[in-house]
Amino acid sequence: MRTHSCGQLRAEHIGETVTLCGWVDRHRDHGGVIFLDLRDRTGLIQIVSDPERTPNSYQQAGDLRNEYVVKVTGRVSQRPSDSLNPRLATGEVEVYADHIELFNAVNRQLPFQVSAAETENVREELRLKYRYLDLRRERMSRNLQLRHQVTKTLRRYLEDVQGFMEVETPILTRSTPEGARDYLVPSRVSPGEWYALPQSPQLFKQLLMVSGVDRYYQIARCFRDEDLRADRQPEFTQLDMEMSFMTQAEIFALNEDMVCHLFKTVQGVELSRPFPQLTYAESMERYGTDKPDTRFGLELVNVSDLLKDSGFKVFSGAIASGGVVKVLPIPQGNDAISNVRIKPGGDLFKEAETCGARGLAYIRVRENGEIDTIGAIKDNLTPTQTQELLERTGAQAGHLLLFGAGDTNMVNKTLDRLRQVVGRELGLIDTSQLNFLWITDFPMFEWNAEEKRLEAAHNPFAAPHPDDLHDLKTARSQTYDLVLNGFELVSGSLRIYQPEIQQQVFELIGMSMEEAHRRFGFMLEAFDYGAPPHGGLAYGLDRLVMLMAGEESIRDVIPFPKTQQARCLLTAAPSGVDAQQLKELHVASTYQPKSST
């Protein structure tokens, strides 16, 4: 039907007769000469029609409106030297339309302007309702194509360079304990029983290792029925990988090579290797989080030992009850951050409060080591302590020191959050950087205070660190995350492949042997038939593409995303269904609409 794409035409095509198809991006009718910008996903090309040179198309050209779908046949011509458009890739040429065929007009008012020239931010609600129009627009078209380039490059690399094979795993599977809430699907043929949609292909990919697949990958859709965020959708996509007979170092090397290849191929960016590594413990100590944004400094300083005997009870009390005192030192913080903001009611104070902090102690460092703070702190600091404090935090005149004191998790959470807010506000973030960072050695278990039991910190299949086998309760696991600019991009581990260790882990998270066998018996059994040592990881593909696209929400790299209420504004899902459908599925809703008063 067509000979070229719109965005493809260059000076080399001058003189050729071409046929193009696409949408009318914009039309400029000068009364004598008509210009049309014709658009397809490859770009824009200017079409020209006038009564003398293109008498056959002139009438039709005048009747065209934005977003009409047309076929244009014409001659590619050099533009007059004073009419070149350097902002268009095709701006050196134009097409004289000998013939224009209209495929479809637009019969309704457009809900928003689609043209590439239109830069206004349309309300997202509208964009989602008319997503097919939104996807025509340059930004989303670009994101969609970027996403394709990313998956294509990853596939080529994994298959052709590393010998991975893609294997599909079930979407209808069984519900697993732990983890996120499952999406459930009722079984018609097994009344009262349910499938779950997979939160990840975890179990299957491990079974594939037992099957001898050796190197597996899948662009896998995953489902988690939890509340949404800018970077969380109920269905999302992982690049899921699992490998047999590889050490952690080998897995890292392969993945770094893949990521570097990806950025080089898709964006022409050369990343430096190897990626830095930080243990979980060190990351928590220095940044208060397991996914630090290392594009800026503002590292936390632990001063617990220095202040454990302080007369200021907020500090000494925190340490006495097993907590910590840590400092977020902010260079030039004195000028940048007023007292109003860090005192009760201030925005930074409120940030701290939402993390559980009850106060936000601070010290302002003045000239010659003088400090400025509340009396209760100043009176209880000896000159030696003060000096030591300034030395350890690297504080100079102008520094603002913000303190977190209390429960370790709370302090870390508070100072991590403040660090991010301040880092952003003070413009410390070099947005051109791509800081990849491996976080390793996560703990095997975390204490769930509500349920009064240990739970798997990562997932219950992560192998314990070989040095820590003597006490699994406090063991580190061979788990790793890959962090990019503060986003958890990848998560993985070496897996347990000995059934007896797997059983011990199940027991430690409070799962009886019977329950473990009932739920994972197939897995334990499989491991009894010769499971290879294996490990793997999964990339949050939406997040990866989002970061590469420079977007702030994964919705902008997902063609048809859900709203925060997990609704699809385009199709109006979820929706009610016929009573007959429910009956066949042996399902009845217990939902009672709120009575209107």
Place this chain on the structure above:
RNA sequence: GGGGGUGUAGCUUAGUGGCUCAAAGCAGUCGCCUGUCGAGCGAAAGAUCGUGGGUUCAAAUCCCAUCAUCCCCGCCA
């Protein structure tokens, strides 16, 4: 479940108690215009001010409720 923001013409916004206060740009319609590329000029048209209730002589504006959407907390092994 909780905290915060947004909702005014098809779109993007202005308007924070009254006096042409319902306004502007773009889009759409009509007319003019032979080198524009966010074309230009001109005309007419276009708004239950999210919805419902309340306060007031008077509400887009204040109050209450509600709906939608966004950000965050909880949640997301």
